[in-house]
Amino acid sequence: MEDGSIYQGRAFGAAGRAGGEVVFNTSMTGYQEILTDPxxxxxxxxxxxxxxxxYGVNQEDLESKKxxxxxxxxxxxxxxxxxxxxxxxxxxxxxxxxVVGLCGIDTRAxxxxxxxxxxxxxxxxxxxxxxxxxxxxxxIPPMAGLDLVRYVTTQEPYTxxxxxxxxxxxxxxxxxxxxxxxxxxxxxxxxxxxxxHLAERVREVHVxxxxxxxxxxxxxxxxxxxxxxxxxxxxxxxxxxxxxxxxLGAKPLFGICLGHQILGLALGGRTFKLKFGHRGSNQPVxxxxxxxxxxxxxxxxxxxxxxxxxxxxxxxxxxxLNDRTVEGLESRELRCFSVQYHPEASPxxxxxxxxxxAFIEMMKT
Amino acid sequence: xxxxxxxxxLLEAKEFGFSDRQLAHxxxxxxxxxxxxxxxxxxxxxxxxxxxCAAEFEAYTPYHYSTYETExxxxxxxxxxxxxxxxxxNRIGQGIEFDYCCVHAVLALKxxxxxxxxxxxxxxxxxxxxxxxxxxxxxxxxxEDVMNIIEAEKPKGVIVQFxxxxxxxxxxxLENAGVTILGTxxxxxxxxxxxxxxxxxxxxxxxxxxxxxxxxxxxxxxxIAKRLGYPVLVRPSYVLGGRAMEIVYDEANLxxxxxxxxxxxPEKPVLVDKYLDNAVEVDVDAISDGVDVCIGGIMEHIEFAxxxxxxxxxxxxxxxxxxxxxxxICEQTTAxxxxxxxxxxxxxxxxxxxxxxxxxxxVLEVNPRASRTVPFVSxxxxxxxxxxxxxxxxxxxxxxxxxxxxxxxxxxxxxxxVLPFVKFPGVDTLLGPEMRSTGEVMGIDTDFxxxxxKSQAGAGMRLPSPHPGDKKRCVVVxxxxxxxxxxxxxxxxxxxxxxxxxxxxxxxxxxxxKNLECRxxxxxxxxxxxxxxxxxxxxxxxxxxxxxxxxxTFDEKSLRRCALxxxxxxxxxxxxxxxxxLGIESDLGRNxxxxxxxxxxx
Numbered sequence: 018m019e020d021g022s023i024y025q026g027r028a029f030g031a032a033g034r035a036g037g038e039v040v041f042n043t044s045m046t047g048y049q050e051i052l053t054d055p056x057x058x059x060x061x062x063x064x065x066x067x068x069x070x071x072y073g074v075n076q077e078d079l080e081s082k083k084x085x086x087x088x089x090x091x092x093x094x095x096x097x098x099x100x101x102x103x104x105x106x107x108x109x110x111x112x113x114x115x116v117v118g119l120c121g122i123d124t125r126a127x128x129x130x131x132x133x134x135x136x137x138x139x140x141x142x143x144x145x146x147x148x149x150x151x152x153x154x155x156x157i158p159p160m161a162g163l164d165l166v167r168y169v170t171t172q173e174p175y176t177x178x179x180x181x182x183x184x185x186x187x188x189x190x191x192x193x194x195x196x197x198x199x200x201x202x203x204x205x206x207x208x209x210x211x212x213x214h215l216a217e218r219v220r221e222v223h224v225x226x227x228x229x230x231x232x233x234x235x236x237x238x239x240x241x242x243x244x245x246x247x248x249x250x251x252x253x254x255x256x257x258x259x260x261x262x263x264x265l266g267a268k269p270l271f272g273i274c275l276g277h278q279i280l281g282l283a284l285g286g287r288t289f290k291l292k293f294g295h296r297g298s299n300q301p302v303x304x305x306x307x308x309x310x311x312x313x314x315x316x317x318x319x320x321x322x323x324x325x326x327x328x329x330x331x332x333x334x335x336x337x338l339n340d341r342t343v344e345g346l347e348s349r350e351l352r353c354f355s356v357q358y359h360p361e362a363s364p365x366x367x368x369x370x371x372x373x374x375a376f377i378e379m380m381k382t
Numbered sequence: 383x384x385x386x387x388x389x390x391x392l393l394e395a396k397e398f399g400f401s402d403r404q405l406a407h408x409x410x411x412x413x414x415x416x417x418x419x420x421x422x423x424x425x426x427x428x429x430x431x432x433x434x435c436a437a438e439f440e441a442y443t444p445y446h447y448s449t450y451e452t453e454x455x456x457x458x459x460x461x462x463x464x465x466x467x468x469x470x471x472n473r474i475g476q477g478i479e480f481d482y483c484c485v486h487a488v489l490a491l492k493x494x495x496x497x498x499x500x501x502x503x504x505x506x507x508x509x510x511x512x513x514x515x516x517x518x519x520x521x522x523x524x525x526e527d528v529m530n531i532i533e534a535e536k537p538k539g540v541i542v543q544f545x546x547x548x549x550x551x552x553x554x555x556l557e558n559a560g561v562t563i564l565g566t567x568x569x570x571x572x573x574x575x576x577x578x579x580x581x582x583x584x585x586x587x588x589x590x591x592x593x594x595x596x597x598x599x600x601x602x603x604x605x606i607a608k609r610l611g612y613p614v615l616v617r618p619s620y621v622l623g624g625r626a627m628e629i630v631y632d633e634a635n636l637x638x639x640x641x642x643x644x645x646x647x648p649e650k651p652v653l654v655d656k657y658l659d660n661a662v663e664v665d666v667d668a669i670s671d672g673v674d675v676c677i678g679g680i681m682e683h684i685e686f687a688x689x690x691x692x693x694x695x696x697x698x699x700x701x702x703x704x705x706x707x708x709x710x711i712c713e714q715t716t717a718x719x720x721x722x723x724x725x726x727x728x729x730x731x732x733x734x735x736x737x738x739x740x741x742x743x744x745v746l747e748v749n750p751r752a753s754r755t756v757p758f759v760s761x762x763x764x765x766x767x768x769x770x771x772x773x774x775x776x777x778x779x780x781x782x783x784x785x786x787x788x789x790x791x792x793x794x795x796x797x798x799x800v801l802p803f804v805k806f807p808g809v810d811t812l813l814g815p816e817m818r819s820t821g822e823v824m825g826i827d828t829d830f831x832x833x834x835x836k837s838q839a840g841a842g843m844r845l846p847s848p849h850p851g852d853k854k855r856c857v858v859v860x861x862x863x864x865x866x867x868x869x870x871x872x873x874x875x876x877x878x879x880x881x882x883x884x885x886x887x888x889x890x891x892x893x894x895x896k897n898l899e900c901r902x903x904x905x906x907x908x909x910x911x912x913x914x915x916x917x918x919x920x921x922x923x924x925x926x927x928x929x930x931x932x933x934x935t936f937d938e939k940s941l942r943r944c945a946l947x948x949x950x951x952x953x954x955x956x957x958x959x960x961x962x963x964l965g966i967e968s969d970l971g972r973n974x975x976x977x978x979x980x981x982x983x984x
Contacts, residue, residue, distance in 0.1 A: 043436045065436035125430060126453035128437040297438070339439070 019137035019154060024127055028143055029094050030111030030118035036157035037061045037087035039139040040318065041128045043297030046072070047364020048107065052089060052116070053080040055169040055206030056274060056316050058248035059160070061088035061139055062296075065128055070095035073103025074110040077182060080208040080363060084111065085169065085248075088141045089118040090127070117141050135292040136160075136318065160318060161290050165249030166257065166275070169206035170227035177202075177212040177222040185217075190370045192218040198380045201239035201268075203227060205247025205257065205275045210363035214373045215243065219380075228256050231263035241269040241380035244276025244355065251278035251288050251319055258282045265351045271376040272355030274317055280355045281321035281346060284331045291342070294318035295358075298365035301338040302345070302358055310338070313358035314365025321346065321357070352379060389423050396425060396450040402526045417526065427530050428454035432512075432520065444517035448530060456517070456534065461497040463537040464564065464776065467549035468502025468509050470523040474692075474817055476546040479754035481507040483544040483727075486768035488515045494773055499535055501528060502545070523548045525555045532561055539564035541775055543726050543751035544768065550751050565726035565775035566750040574722055574748045577619075577653070587717050590744045592733065594655040598648045600640035606654045607636050613657040615688065615815065618644045627815035629657050629688050657688060658744065659864075661735040664700065665691055666711060667759045668728050669771050670719040671780035677712055677788040678727075678767045679759035681797070684834075685955045690817040691731060692754055695798045695837065695958065698762045699791060701830055707734055707741045712788060714745065722750055727771040729753030755797070758824060761979065762795035793982045796825045798837035803946055811942045812929060812954055826982060831968030834961045843951045845965045846923035848879040854923040858903065858913055859893070860886040860941070861928045861956065868956040869926065872963045873898050879966065881923065884916065906940060914944045924966075925952035926959045 018024070018039065041063040042051055048069050051062060069091040089111065098106050111118055119141045131137070138160075140153040185191050199221040202212070207224065215222045223237045227247070234242060242264055244257075251258075254275075261283040264270060272280040278288050295315040302313045321343045323333055335345030335356060347354035354376075360369035383391070395405055402416040409416070420426065427448035433441030446456055466487050469480040485508050488498045500515035503522050508514060521527040523545070532540065539562035542549040553568035573579050577596070584591055595606035596619070607614045607630070616639055617627035626644060630636045646652045663686070667678040682700035683691065700708060715730055722728070731746040752768060760767050770783050799819030803811045825837030835845050846854055857876050861869050866889065873883055873893060883900040885893055890902045904912035916922050925945045929938050945952035953959045 041438075043438050065438070123452040125437050126451065129453070129455070132437060132439070297436075 018130070018139045020130075020134060022130065023146070024119070024122040025146065026119050026122035028118070029091075029108050029120045030089065031115045032143060033115070033117050034140065034142040035061060035088035035117035036138065036140040036154065038136055038160045038318075039063060039090075039127070039131065040136050040294060040296055041065055041124075041131055042316070043299070044314075044364050045298075047298065048089075049074050049078045050080045050208075050210075050363045051316075052084045052086050052111075053082075054208055054246075054316060055081050055085045056208075056246050056248045057086040058165050058169050058206060059087055059163070060248070061090060061141065062086045063090040063124055063127055063131075064092075065124060067092035067124065068095055069093070070098055070107035072100035073098030074105050074107055075100070075102040076104060077102065078363070080210060081169075081206075084114045084116045085206075086116070089116065090122065090124060090141070091118070091120050092122070092124045094118070094120050131293050136294060161250055162253055163249045164253040166205045166227045166247045166254050169248060170204045171224060172226060174223060174225050174229070174233075177216055177224055179209075179213055180217045181210075181213045188367050190214075190367050192374075195220050196377045196381060198240035198377065199223065199237065200241050200243055200380075201225060201234045201237055202243040202245060203229065203234065203257065203260070203276070205245045205254070205279070207245035207247075208359075208361060208363060210361040211243075211245060211273060214361050214370065218373055218377050227254070229260065231260050231267070234260070234264065235267065239268060241271065241376060242267075243376070244270065244272035244279055246274030246276060246316075246359070248275070250290070251275055251282060254279060265348075265353065268352075269376065269379040270351070270353035270355075271372070271379070272353075273359060273361070274357060277346070277355035277357050278317075278319055278321055280353060281323065281331075281343075284323070284346075284348060284351075285326045286321050286323040286331070286346075287325075288319050288321055291318055291320050291340075295337065295339075298362075300358060302335050302356075302369070303338055304335055304345075306334065311358075311368035312366045313344075313360075313369050314362045315358045317357055354379075385423075388419075389425070392420065392423065392425055393450060396420075396427070401524065403524070413526070417529075425450070426533070428452065429456045429519070429531075429534065431455045443512040445512040445520065446517065447520045448527065454534070459497050459516075461495065463497040463499055463535055464491050465499045465501060465528075465532060465535065465537045465540040466491075466509075466515070467523060467528060467540065467542050467545050467552065468500060468504065468507065469545035470502065470548045471504050472506070474820060476548065477754065477820070478507065479757050480544060480546040480752065481509050482757040483752040483768040484509040485514055486766060487541060487544050487772035490769035490772040491776060492516070494776060494778070496538075496776065499531070499537060501531055523552065525552055525559075528552055528556065529559055529561070532556075538562065541565060541726075541772065543775075544772075546751070546754075565771075566722065566724045566728070570722040570724065571750050574750050580748070583721060584718075584745060587714070587721060589714050589718070590742070592656045592658055592744050592746065594653065596651045597640075597646060597654055598651045599646055600637060603636060603640050603646070603652060603654055604633060607633065610654065610656040613659060615655040615657045616640075616644075617653050617815070618646075619651050619653050629815065658733045658735045660686055661733040661744075662686065662702065663689075663691065663694065663746070664703070664711060664732040664734060665696060665753070665755050666715050666730045666732065667753060667755055667767060668715050668719055668724075668730070669726070669767055669774065669780065669785075670724040670728065671774045671778075672720070672723050672725050674780040675716040675719040675724075676780060676785040677715060678756075678765060679763055679789065680708060680711055681755060681759070684796075684957050684961050685813060686957055688815060689813045689955065690815055692817040693799045693801070693813050693819045695796060695834075695961070696755075697797075697830065697833070698759065698795045701794075703734060704741050707743060710743050714743065718745070718748055722748070724750050726750075726775045727752045727756065727767060729755065758795070758797045758822065761824060762826065763789040763791055764980075764982070765789055791982070793826055793828050794830050794833040796830070796833040796837040798823050798825065798841045800841045808943070810939045811946055811952070826979065829968065830961075831964035831966075832970055835965035835968050835970040838951070838962070838965060839970070845951055845962060845970070846881075847971050848966050848969050854921055855880070855882050856884055856916060856922045857881045857924045857926065858884050858916065858922055859889050859900070859926045860905075860913070860938070861889055861926065863888070865928045865956045866892045869959060870896050870898065872926075872956075872959050873900070875963050875967065876924075884913075886913070913941055917944055917948050917950050920948075922950050924962065925950055926962075927952065928954055928956055928959075
């Protein structure tokens with residue numbers, strides 16, 4: 018770890034070395050979605066739940082084409098996965114993608130360190146305590162100031178048509194019918210389940226690379242523009258902030274996670290790094306207009322601050338009840354809104370999926 | 383295996399939750415050698431905090447559990463610490479009363495400036511509320527787990543007497559491991575529990591015990607029983623809390639018991655005690671610092687000796703004992719407390735046998751620990767025994783509390799057991815030596831009848847009104863031959879109050895001989911309308927049914943079950959019948975007024 022501490026455990030997954038910012042996630046399940054979420058690019062994810070991998074890995078719960086996290090730390094990996102959808106074990110899957118893992122450490126001690134000292138860089142490597150140390154963190158840049166979007170965004174525009182999995186019928190999240198609208202989505206590292214939610218509700222979804230210009234995006238004549246989630250610090254993603262600034266007011270606009278941060282920057286706000294971020298499936302968020310609470314899925318290390326922004330132009334709509342930081346904002350004038358958390362869940366509760374419906378309504382009117 | 387491999391294997395086993403004892407069993411060695419091995423390898427558990435948030439946020443709940451990991455989360459503290467061991471999971475016989483004692487011990491020790499450390503593993507108790515003790519270890523009450531905590535916390539001492547039998551059993555092993563046991567010494571505890579040592583002690587003190595013997599086979603048991611005379615109380619020596627205990631009235635039943643109910647062997651002998659017929663049982667809670675002794679309360683049981691003390695209703699102050707007997711109880715209690723060098727609470731069970739107006743006192747059992755009656759006595763007398771005992775155990779002299787030798791109260795408090803029979807379809811509702819109650823209530827008033835009626839109402843049994851006009855005017859009486867002479871007085875009173883008495887054949891005949899007016903009623907198998915029909919017709923106010931030992935026929939059982947299901951008040955002992963009649967006479971339904979518990983004596 019950056020502070021010199023060492024956690025000795027056993028290797029699992031691929032053998033080798035991995036470095037990145039060490040973060041923790043408090044979800045009890047959803048490891049497959051977490052590992053494939055592009056927002057974890059460049060990070061080593063620690064699961065606070067002590068037993069991970071019980072239901073194996075399937076082909077349906079992927080949030081991108083591959084594992085995005087730099088490394089994975091668990092207390093105990095399940096050696097006997099059991100689920101009818103499971104195609105392989107967590108460990109085999111990690112090995113097939115050459116992803117390094119660490120298990121058997123006191124994960125609670127590690128989480129307490131990250132909670133108290135803040136997230137920091139770390140390295141997982143093979144070896145024993147007798148080996149000389151030093152220089153392990155060379156070449157691993159700090160997260161602040163780092164543009165990681167460029168590594169995860171699509172290089173070419175494409176269209177998306179896969180809808181939500183039929184099991185969503187039971188959850189009540191399936192759309193009764195598709196709205197006759199077209200959405201243009203800027204891909205900063207977009208999770209598949211966001212695209213599924215959009216495709217469930219609208220006729221066409223066009224996905225653009227993060228570096229697309231406003232005129233490229235408007236070229237498909239969309240009814241609304243979606244700003245996706247993504248990894249890293251939003252501030253150095255200046256090209257996307259510029260694009261969004263150009264798009265403001267042109268079309269209804271909805272952002273999630275990094276998309277929310279980029280919208281905040283485009284509106285004149287600032288972003289800052291949280292001490293240890295919000296990563297888990299039960300973060301309480303309050304809607305300031307209604308007083309209602311949604312239990313939400315979250316994954317972010319940075320946060321928007323709208324201080325200094327004209328309240329007529331943009332205002333905070335949601336806050337996190339644990340630390341009262343901004344979780345949502347909107348501008349009625351510019352017809353845009355965004356949330357820091359993940360209404361598409363994957364993993365997590367479905368409380369907040371209504372935001373997708375609100376976006377559709379906005380496009381229809 | 384080399385040292386490193388042993389370390390890894392042992393660590394893995396401990397991570398999987400294997401206890402030292404289980405490992406000792408698997409590896410065919412002693413628990414202590416596993417412990418020594420762990421110590422040598424430096425394998426000790428650490429303590430994590432229960433924070434319900436996966437450590438995401440700092441929690442201030444000092445609520446810990448052990449695990450084999452690397453980082454302990456327990457904060458240090460400056461104050462001197464005392465560990466209080468709880469009772470573990472609640473079960474019949476070791477219930478919430480011990481939780482009460484532990485909580486009061488914690489409060490008392492906090493008052494005098496100690497850091498209190500509670501060890502208990504029952505989430506439904508108050509002692510395991512995260513804000514009761516200064517810190518809570520949610521751990522099993524085993525030597526291994528308790529010892530680990532003591533090594534981590536280094537307390538001034540450990541209190542084992544408030545959590546019932548479970549922690550008490552740890553007293554000797556803990557002391558052998560060098561732990562300071564606060565209060566009565568483990569040796570005294572052993573002295574009170576070891577039949578031979580205890581027998582010698584009371585002989586020295588010239589205190590009487592019911593004649594008894596130990597049998598390792600059926601033949602021996604028969605010999606002993608013949609010598610003592612039937613009935614005898616038989617029980618296996620290796621079980622606690624009256625399990626498999628039975629009152630045997632004749633040799634045939636003794637043979638059945640020895641052959642079928644227990645497995646007697648030299649390792650597992652059977653205890654045979656003379657059963658004191660028609661004796662009254664008395665429970666005494668006392669407190670001592672080794673110098674002074676105070677009697678907390680003397681409880682006279684309402685059921686005859688033989689019904690488990692946890693199931694028996696009892697009354698403070700004693701109702702029928704002669705003053706000289708009460709005097710003797712105080713003397714013997716004081717002598718036993720001093721002889722055992724009791725520091726803290728003790729409970730003694732006596733039996734008072736009566737022959738022609740003469741009362742004979744026998745000691746049945748001495749428990750140098752908090753008993754399940756402590757909360758009742760404390761509430762009835764207004765003296766918080768558990769709190770005072772905790773302070774005495776921490777070293778304060780008893781004299782400092784200004785307690786009288788024995789508290790005098792002007793009111794009467796009746797404890798009644800709450801029985802769970804309604805929840806268990808088909809179970810017989812007879813009371814016996816095995817404890818079956820799952821709760822208790824207290825009735826308090828200025829006279830016995832009213833206090834008893836209140837306690838019955840509290841336990842869910844509303845006694846009938848004595849006034850004519852109520853349509854339930856029938857009392858069904860069916861008692862065994864031994865009880866027939868004893869029931870006459872109660873039947874007379876019921877007739878005087880205007881109840882119609884119905885009796886089964888034998889009882890009917892006996893009552894008629896005594897010139898008591900009653901109606902013959904059929905038993906279930908004798909035809910119709912029978913007893914059960916009368917109960918179903920909703921005209922029965924009370925059922926008095928006492929069976930003869932375990933030989934109760936199906937008929938009687940179905941009768942009791944029916945009463946239970948139709949919520950008809952029923953009693954299964956003559957003494958309870960006598961108390962119920964007094965309760966009915968007290969006419970609780972009229973002139974019922976509200977009075978706060980505190981207004982009685984405190």
